[in-house]
Amino acid sequence: MKTSNTQPVTLNINGTSYSLSLEPWVSLLDVLREHLALTGTKKGCDHGQCGACTVLADGKRILSCLTLGVMKDGAQITTIEGLSDGQNLHPLQKAFIEHDAFQCGYCTPGQICSAVGLLQENKAQSREEVQELMSGNLCRCGANRGIIDAVMAVKEGGYHE
Numbered sequence: 001m002k003t004s005n006t007q008p009v010t011l012n013i014n015g016t017s018y019s020l021s022l023e024p025w026v027s028l029l030d031v032l033r034e035h036l037a038l039t040g041t042k043k044g045c046d047h048g049q050c051g052a053c054t055v056l057a058d059g060k061r062i063l064s065c066l067t068l069g070v071m072k073d074g075a076q077i078t079t080i081e082g083l084s085d086g087q088n089l090h091p092l093q094k095a096f097i098e099h100d101a102f103q104c105g106y107c108t109p110g111q112i113c114s115a116v117g118l119l120q121e122n123k124a125q126s127r128e129e130v131q132e133l134m135s136g137n138l139c140r141c142g143a144n145r146g147i148i149d150a151v152m153a154v155k156e157g158g159y160h161e
């Protein structure tokens with residue numbers, strides 16, 4: 001519903017354009033989850049400390065809990081729902097399954113979106129660098145070794161977006 005407090009915002013999310021009326025204080029995370037029912041992106045801390053809410057904005061990984069929806073007017077947003085090609089999983093999604101890289105799965109959408117951004121950045125060349133540059137994505141289940149194994153497997157497989 002449009003009220004005097006809202007602003008028109010257009011977001012392209014996973015290839016679909018959405019014309020929204022957003023209050024300026026609403027986070028991108030709440031836009032995704034509460035306005036658009038894209039609940040694959042998780043809310044952990046809601047304070048920029050866990051990485052569960054990581055999505056891609058114009059190809060760069062961002063924390064959607066620390067980003068206002070109105071800040072991303074006109075941006076291309078990719079969430080975990082947008083990574084697979086129909087029934088064909090993204091290489092990182094397949095690698096997470098193959099390497100046992102999750103237990104509860106709550107951190108997993110953020111881990112995978114962060115890993116997509118990491119590989120596109122092409123800054124991490126070693127296992128230690130992958131670990132360091134993924135350190136903003138916390139896993140309470142202790143699946144970290146599998147997560148790094150999965151990212152390294154895709155990296156060493158020559159993945160390019």
Ligand code: FES
Nearest residue numbers: 044045046051065
């Ligand atoms: S929910 Fe965004 S960093 Fe934790």
Ligand code: FES
Nearest residue numbers: 103105139140141
């Ligand atoms: S798989 Fe449970 S928090 Fe990471």
